[in-house]
Structures are given as C-alpha cells and as structure tokens.
Amino acid sequence: GGTLPAVLNAADEVAVKGFLQGRIGFDKITEVVERVMERHHNTPLRTLQDVIAADRWAREEAEKAMEAI
Numbered sequence: 001g002g003t004l005p006a007v008l009n010a011a012d013e014v015a016v017k018g019f020l021q022g023r024i025g026f027d028k029i030t031e032v033v034e035r036v037m038e039r040h041h042n043t044p045l046r047t048l049q050d051v052i053a054a055d056r057w058a059r060e061e062a063e064k065a066m067e068a069i
Contacts, residue, residue: 003051004042006058007054007057011037018032028069032065035068036061039061
C-alpha cells in the first residue's frame with residue numbers, strides 16, 4: 001500500500017517506454033524498476049497530491065536509472 005503501487009507503476013511505464021524507444025534493452029526494464037524501488041521510501045497516501053508526487057518522483061528516478069545503465 002501507500003505510495004508503493006504508484007511508484008512501481010510509474011517506473012515500469014518509463015522503463016517500457018525507454019525500451020520501445022530503443023534507449024534500453026528489454027532485459028533492463030526490471031533493472032530500472034528495481035533501482036527506483038530500492039530508492040523509494042514508502043509512505044501512506046493521504047491525498048491525491050501524494051499520489052501525483054510519488055508518480056512524478058518515480059518517473060524522474062526511472063529516467064536517471066536508464067541513463068546510468
């Protein structure tokens with residue numbers, strides 16, 4: 001629960017998009033998601049803004065992870 005599902009979803013979307021654009025290999029999708037999840041500190045969701053903030057953070061972290069691979 002908490003922000004975890006939003007972060008997982010956003011990181012996966014960014015990684016899949018990166019694969020489809022040829023930026024990363026198929027086998028790197030899980031690595032990108034794993035890197036984001038390892039950096040995430042799960043917190044309770046109280047508002048819609050919490051979901052939006054978690055999503056935004058995860059997308060930025062996934063972009064960084066793809067650049068690092």
